Amino acid sequence: MTTFVRLLSVLSLLLSGWANAYGIKPMVAELTPSGKTSQLSMxxxxxxxKxxxxxxxxLKLSINASGEENLSPADSDLLVLPVTAIVQPGQFQSVIVRYIGAPEIQQSQAYRIAFEQANVALDENQGPGIGLKFNISTLLNVKPAEAKADLRIEKIYRDGEQWKLTIENRGSSYARLSEADWQINTPDRQLTLSDKEVRAHVDGNxxxxxxxxxxxxxxxxxxNPEKMTITLAMP
Structure with missing residues (x-):
């Protein structure tokens, strides 16, 4: 093994350890715009x-047609306390997230809660402000009680070596594709997909x-995707 390969192996192990140096729960959550369920403890x-x-x-989240995320500050919608936490080894820190935006919204709104670890030094001799930073982003949706998703398959097509499907959500709520009922229809059979199969076959949720x-x-x-139709329904 060359010196370069050894260094890469050591760095990979170090980064793996640092990347798991802290955890966040929950990673996915839902709030209502008002009432007791407009607040979350993380x-x-x-x-x-150390x-x-x-x-x-x-951060407020939007997703374009290609699945690319756009994030923007959401301090006027979400109150986070504390904004900075020092957590001792092996200990826990609670973080309160409260929705403070408009109490009456017509559709669900999506957010990321970004947790950024500061000043992870590569070795003991490095001073403050030098080193790596690790981020964890969780998903938070604020959803009015009456909001519902309405999914429609717009197009199934081949793009080079990939198959693609375009889905429109005409409803007022976000949707996770793995939670939808997938009915695959062909000229000679019908197939219902499980949530596990959806996650395995579809790139995105x-x-x-x-x-x-x-x-x-x-x-x-x-x-054959060219000979199938798909019906989606939210439970």
Whole structure:
């Protein structure tokens, strides 16, 4: 093994350890725009052997038709307390996230809660402000009680070596594709997909209200995508 390969191996192990130095729960959550369920308690767990400093930022999330995310500050919609946390080794820190935006919204709104670890030094001799930073972003949706998703398959087509399907959400709520009922219809059979099969075959899961998104997918067994139709229904 060359010296360069050894260095890469050591760096990979170090980065793996640092990347798991802290954890966040929950990673996915839902709030209502008002009432008791407009607030959430999150937990930072320090799995490291040293204290860590975490900065927390609320960000508004939008997703374009290609699945690319756009994030913008959401301080006027979400209150986060504390905004900076110092967590001792093996300890936990609670973080309160409260929706403070408009109490009456017509459709669900999506956010990321970004947790940024500051000043992860590469070795003991480095001073403050030098080193690596690790971020964890969680998903938060604020959803009015009456909001519902309405999914429609707009197009199934081949793009080079990939198959793609375009889905429109005409409803007022976000949807996770793995939670939808997938009915595959061909001239000679019908097939219902499980949530596990959806996650295995479709590259992506979240579609926001009143939006269209294109997903890459792998064919379902021996079914020819050119001869199938798909019906989606939210439970």
């Amino acid at each position: 937990t930072i767990q320090n799995n490291n052997t 204290p860590i400093t975490i900065e927390i930022f609320p 979240l579609i926001l209200p009143h939006s269209t998104r294109t997903f890459a997918f792998s064919p379902f067994g021996d079914i």
